[in-house]
Amino acid sequence: MLYNRRLWLQQSLTALTGMALSADVAATPKFSFTPSPGVILLNSNENPYGPSPMAQKAILEYYTKSNRYPDDYLGLLQKKIATHWRVSAENILLGAGSSEIIGLAALHVSKKKKKVVTAEPGYKVWNGQAASFGLEFERIPLTNERKTDLPAMLAAIDDTTAMVYICNPNNPTGTFVEVTQLKNFAVEAAKKTMVFIDEAYTEYAGLESLATLAIGNPNIVVAKTFSKIYGLAGARVGYAIAHPESIQQLSNYQPWPNAAISIVSAAAAFASLDDKKYVQNILTKTTEARVICTKTFQQLALDFIPSQTNFILFNIDSIKKDLIKEMEAKNIFVQSRQHFNGKWCRVTMGTLEEMKIFCTALKEIAQK
Numbered sequence: 001m002l003y004n005r006r007l008w009l010q011q012s013l014t015a016l017t018g019m020a021l022s023a024d025v026a027a028t029p030k031f032s033f034t035p036s037p038g039v040i041l042l043n044s045n046e047n048p049y050g051p052s053p054m055a056q057k058a059i060l061e062y063y064t065k066s067n068r069y070p071d072d073y074l075g076l077l078q079k080k081i082a083t084h085w086r087v088s089a090e091n092i093l094l095g096a097g098s099s100e101i102i103g104l105a106a107l108h109v110s111k112k113k114k115k116v117v118t119a120e121p122g123y124k125v126w127n128g129q130a131a132s133f134g135l136e137f138e139r140i141p142l143t144n145e146r147k148t149d150l151p152a153m154l155a156a157i158d159d160t161t162a163m164v165y166i167c168n169p170n171n172p173t174g175t176f177v178e179v180t181q182l183k184n185f186a187v188e189a190a191k192k193t194m195v196f197i198d199e200a201y202t203e204y205a206g207l208e209s210l211a212t213l214a215i216g217n218p219n220i221v222v223a224k225t226f227s228k229i230y231g232l233a234g235a236r237v238g239y240a241i242a243h244p245e246s247i248q249q250l251s252n253y254q255p256w257p258n259a260a261i262s263i264v265s266a267a268a269a270f271a272s273l274d275d276k277k278y279v280q281n282i283l284t285k286t287t288e289a290r291v292i293c294t295k296t297f298q299q300l301a302l303d304f305i306p307s308q309t310n311f312i313l314f315n316i317d318s319i320k321k322d323l324i325k326e327m328e329a330k331n332i333f334v335q336s337r338q339h340f341n342g343k344w345c346r347v348t349m350g351t352l353e354e355m356k357i358f359c360t361a362l363k364e365i366a367q368k
């Protein structure tokens with residue numbers, strides 16, 4: 001994310017310098033929001049294949065309607081999502097990515113209590129915002145198998161707990177707990193606090209959603225996103241699946257319910273749900289990418305955490321060079337992580353071609 005923004009800034013500055021130098025360019029400024037050719041972004045768990053063909057068609061069809069407020073379209077998208085999960089439209093709240101949904105839940109629970117129980121390592125991007133609402137974190141280490149420690153998390157819930165947040169599969173480890181165990185946990189934990197289940201990567205792992213459980217329990221909220229398997233990170237579409245009361249409460253923090261989604265993004269998300277062929281293709285390609293990577297890790301004797309998602313965490317303690325910087329010098333962007341008392345790298349599964357380039361680079365750097 002950080003690197004993306006830095007790249008964008010570099011390109012914008014280059015474009016601005018160009019504008020200052022040339023009157024022609026100033027007349028028709030061209031800003032590029034996509035990375036320069038040759039840059040390989042493996043740092044934000046994005047889908048490298050672009051939106052599905054059906055979503056792309058919808059985007060082109062609907063951008064001309066951007067002069068209109070999206071209300072009617074949002075209702076259609078809610079119904080579409082509801083049908084997909086066999087729930088009702090009143091169980092769905094749309095947000096600008098699942099990030100907005102997480103933020104709404106954090107804001108809501110912060111009104112009453114202050115402690116959030118979460119896994120360590122876990123997904124933290126929203127933690128700064130939550131802290132600004134006065135929330136504090138109790139971070140529960142993963143098990144020895146590097147999975148979410150459900151019994152320990154349950155034990156950590158007390159009278160001060162505002163919410164327990166679980167990302168399954170977990171980011172950054174890519175590990176997951178079995179859905180039956182998670183359901184049992186959610187039912188128990190929801191007797192005491194709000195249970196927030198982040199399902200950003202369930203499709204990759206083929207995991208059942210907790211949607212059906214959530215709609216019957218006002219203390220369980222499921223968050224889903226179109227940013228990952230559906231390749232729409234830039235369109236910013238996510239949603240909550242929850243009991244109608246919880247949907248109502250969360251929506252009170254939006255200017256109007258579902259307000260953040262544009263017509264274009266709604267159309268793209270709507271069409272994506274129909275493109276089963278695209279999803280299947282992404283799953284196949286992601287699995288192939290993981291195989292390419294894990295073979296390389298094995299060849300280099302690098303410890304890695306087997307993942308069922310579109311990213312893998314691997315240990316880089318044995319690499320003498322600064323892997324992240326060396327990769328960056330080769331225009332490859334990955335994430336540096338400090339976990340389990342060591343240095344790790346989280347790499348997103350890019351296209352097969354990108355993964356081959358990444359693996360060649362990794363071999364070169366690791367053997368220096």
Ligand SMILES: Cc1ncc(COP(=O)(O)O)c(C=O)c1O
Binds near residue numbers: 045225238
């Ligand atoms: C676990 C998890 N949840 C939520 C998000 C946010 O996704 P978005 O706001 O794009 O839906 C991410 C993004 O990387 C993620 O990894």
